[in-house]
Structures are given as C-alpha cells and as structure tokens.
Amino acid sequence: MTLTELRFCYLLAYDSLRRRYQPMEKTDPERMECMEVWGGNQAVQRTFITPGLKIYIDSQPYGQAPGGGDVYYLSSCASGRITRMLLADVSGHGELVSQTAVGLRDLMRRNVNYVKQTRFVRAMNRQFADLGEQGGFATALVSTFFATTMTYSLCNAGHPVPLVFRRGTSQWSELKNEASCSRPISDTPLGVVDEASYGQLDVRLEAGDMVLSFSDAVTESEDGDGRQLGEAGVLRLVRELGTQDSEEIVPALVERIRGLRDSNLRQDDATFLLGQATGGGPSMKNNLLAPLRFLRRIADHTRIA
Template structure:
C-alpha cells in the first residue's frame, strides 16, 4: 500500500518515540517525515508527505532550539515553483533559521523571509508561511501567518479547539499576504499565553482543500469541526486520527498535494541548569545542521 493510500485508509502510524532536540540545532527539510521531538516546555510532532510518493515536496518545515533551549522556533512554508527554485528556497530558509536561532522576537526573520520570497516571486515562484516562536519561561507562543491556513489551539481549561487568536490590522495597509507578493506588507505577530497540556495545530493547505462526503471543500471551519471530534488524551495519535478522519470523507482526499502537519503540546519540563550555564559559550559555536532536502523533479 502506498503512503497516500495509507493516509486515506487511516494507516498512518504514530510518530516514533520522541527525540530530545539539542541546543543550537536546526532540523527539517522538504522530505517525507514522521517524527516527534522534546525540548524545554514543549513537545513537537511533524508529519510530512510529498505529493505522489516523491522524495521531496514543496512543503518546507524547520524546527530550531536556541543556545539554552528556551526558544523553540517552527517554520512551515508552502513553496510553489520549479524544482531548483524550491530547493534553493529551502536552503535559504534554513540559513535564516540558523541566523535567527537565538532571537526571541521573530520580526527580523519574517521581514527577511519576505525579502527572500520577493526574489522567488521574480523567478515565477510563490509561497505562504507560518512562523512560530515558543519561549519556555513564559509559555508564550508568537505566531506570524503569511497567507497560510490559520492554526488551531486546544486549551485544557476550556476543553475545546478554537482558531488561534489573530491580531487585527490597525490601518488599511496590506497585512499577512503570501510572502514575496509585495514589499510594503505588514506581517502581524500575535502572541498568546499557553498552559501545560495546551495543543497548537498547524497544517498546509492540503487539509482545508480536502472535500466532505458531498464533494464540498472542507475549508478551515470543516477542519475545526473534524478536530473537535478527536480524542486529545493521547496527542501521539492526534495526527494519525485526523488524517484517517479526512481520508474517510473522500477517496481523493490528501492525494492531490503535498501534506504537512505540525502539532505542539506545552509540557511541564523547563530548561536545564546545565544548558543555561553553557548557553554563553554555545553562542560562539556553530549551529548543528540536521536538515535534509532534495531537489524536486517536477
């Protein structure tokens, strides 16, 4: 059975046992993956499946951890363009993640992303992106959404999934457009406080573009309703259960595009004293590169 058939039939396994992400490390790429990581205050699951069994896709995902482990950053981008362009873009995104690995604020990263994708657009490409920065001491998550599907949040206190709060623009300027479309765009960064056990779900457009039993596109509201029916007591199973639920609606679902899902859960773990003490020395060292990407053929 192919990977796409596994997705539609509910045969996607839970991610392997969590690995501990090391300080000053960047992991990710554009290849298929199903992994879980632990870092201070956070557990992360990443599932990605390129379209049509390809070795790589247009979805690019990265996770990084700073010198002390207090700052975890995620990036999910959907890059549309020819193979060489997409691969070059993936490398550029990796470099930006490395350069900004120790910055709590992600403003400079987002503006650098827009500049990079302006170059992509001039070459006929296009991209949307979701950037998130989790700061463990405050259990805060800053999110910037550039034309990407809106993430969902499950708050233990309310026991319900809702769309993640999004700041409103204060003027009529362009805001949160896909990257590279225009230079003068405001990318609003929304910060939310999370509590232990809370979940955040980010995903590429393959999910909201899936269809229900009548052939109607699910959209963001449809995905929200599906997620609300899932059991959150075992987060390891949440991504497989969501994919199975979508796959049961239509045999064509999740087979027409690259597919990536990132799930975050706030945990009780804190940065280790050892990592805090070593952080100043790590600033002078190199970032460990655990990224893997290959050029798309199509």
C-alpha cells in the same frame, strides 16, 4: 500493457498509498539539542522534545516524490529556551523549491537565538521577492515558543489559520488575531508585496495546551459532497476526533479526512505540525553553558531534496 502488468501497477500504487497513510506507531520522542536546526522538505513522521514543548510533525510530499513544496524546520537556541517552528508552502516544485528551502534554512540558522520573530519574517519576505519574478510565491507560519514564560508567538504570512486546544476547557478554536484584519497590506503570502507588514500574535499556553498547524492540502480537502473543508471544516473535524493525545490527533485527523474522499491529501503536499506545552524550562546546566555555545557552529540536521 497486459492485464497482468496492469494488476501489478495497481498493487504497487495501492501499497504505496497504504504505507503513506497508515497510522504511525508510537515511538519515544527525540530530544532536540541546543543550537540545532532540523527539518527539510522530505517525507517524515517524527516527535521531538524541547524545554516546555513536545512537537509532532507529519509531512508527505505529493505523489511519493523525494521532496515537496512543503518546507518545515525546527530550531533550538543556545540555552534551549527558544524553540522556533516554521511551516512554509512554496508554490512549484523542483529546483525553485530546493533553493527556497535552502534560503529558509539559512534564515533559521541566523535567527536561532532571537526571541522576536517579526525580523525573521520580514527577512523572508525580502529574500523571496524574487519568487514573484519566477512566477512563484510562498505562504508560511513562523512560531516561536519561549519556555521561560510559556509564550507562543505566531506570525502568519498567508497560511491557513492554526488551531489551539485549551486543556482547561477541552475546546479547540482558531488561533488568530482579529485586529490584524484592519491593516490594508498585512500577513500576505511571502514575495507578493515588498513592503508587507507582519504582525505577531502572542498567547500564553498552559501545560497540556496544543497548537495545530497544517498546509493548504488539509483545508482544500473535500467533504462527501465535494465542498472544500476550509478552516471551519477542519476545526469541526478536529473537535469531533474525541482524543486529547498529541501523538494520536494527526493520524486520527488524516484518517478522518481520507475517509471523506479518496482523493483527499493525495493531490498536493500535506504537512501537519502539532506543538503541545509540557511545562518546565531549560535546565540550569543549559543556562550556564549557553554563552559557550554561542562560540560554536549551529548543528545542521536538515534534509532537502
């Protein structure tokens, strides 16, 4: 390869990485419709609004691939009062990930109107038991926001622990249930143990509170000395950001992590999902139309590579 060709390849690679990690310009949030499922495993930077919640999602597959092992979905029920969010990290790539993403999407569709999500997570574990037979497994965070009571319910199947921001104290902390640690086989990655149990942590959110979820590419990023950040390191960085704007937090965190080490967030799929409570609930119109929406098909706005 000539020197000119090497320079050309370098410029292409630099431009690709620059576009991938440049801060996203603010755009008007999109309103999710009732009886809708959205998501997939492709690169995306979007903001959505559902009753009582604003959701920001940023997902970048490894190496500019068309699709990655990080799978994300959002759904809204017939009245709009139930918003479900799924962030899964499936080991491997290619056809295995695509099949798993399709299975997750189908489960999201079948459970779109169920408030309790432990049923959904147990079904995921049963469905993905065959991943182990193919040498793979998945971790996942399943979150459900019930606008009527401003309740955020979380099931964690072996995924990095999310962070919660309380507007009243202006403090970030880890969102986890210490009591669940006493159970011998609980909250394990999907498909590892057939009879694993999955607890549910319920927290009440106030307007302005936020919950930040992310894939393990974030916790496995390294500091300047080559040590992995881990969950404690990510929490420390988020606390140091100095911003409470939900649309600025993820871009600022990405920039901060990338500044620690050039290889950070480049060696694996990287996904962030931020939900902010906004207050309010479904409109009277949506409540009245909910019984009729049960009769129609769920809108599928997913993209799977």
